[in-house]
Amino acid sequence: MLLSDFVKAIVITLTFISVAVICGTPGQVIIKRFSKEQCKFNPCLNGGKCIPGKIACECPGGRCRNIYQSCDRWAMEEKCEVVRTQTNFFDVNCAVSCKMCVADPSI
Structure with a gap:
C-alpha cells in the first residue's frame, strides 16, 4: 500500500467515525455532541467520562x-469561545488561557 493510499484510507475511516476521543491527546477533534447511545x-479513553450532550469527554x-x-x-x-462548538482544541491545549482550570503553582 502506498502512503497516499494509506492517508486516503484514514480520511475515509475518519469520515465514518462520529466520536473518538482520547483524553490527554493534544489536538484532539470532536466531530459532534455525544448521544446517550x-x-x-x-468512547472516552484514558479514564475519560462520556456525558450525553457534551462535545468532549470529561477527563x-x-x-x-x-x-x-x-x-x-x-x-x-x-x-476559545468562537470554535468551541466545532473543536475543543483550545480548551485542551490552552486550558489555563481558556479558563478551563487554574494552574497549580506548586507543580
Missing part, C-alpha cells in the same frame, strides 16, 4: 497548563 459504550484531573506559547494571544482573540 454513544455514551453507553464510553480526569491532571496538570492544568498551556501547551502552546500562543495560548494567551489566542484567548485574547476569543478563539
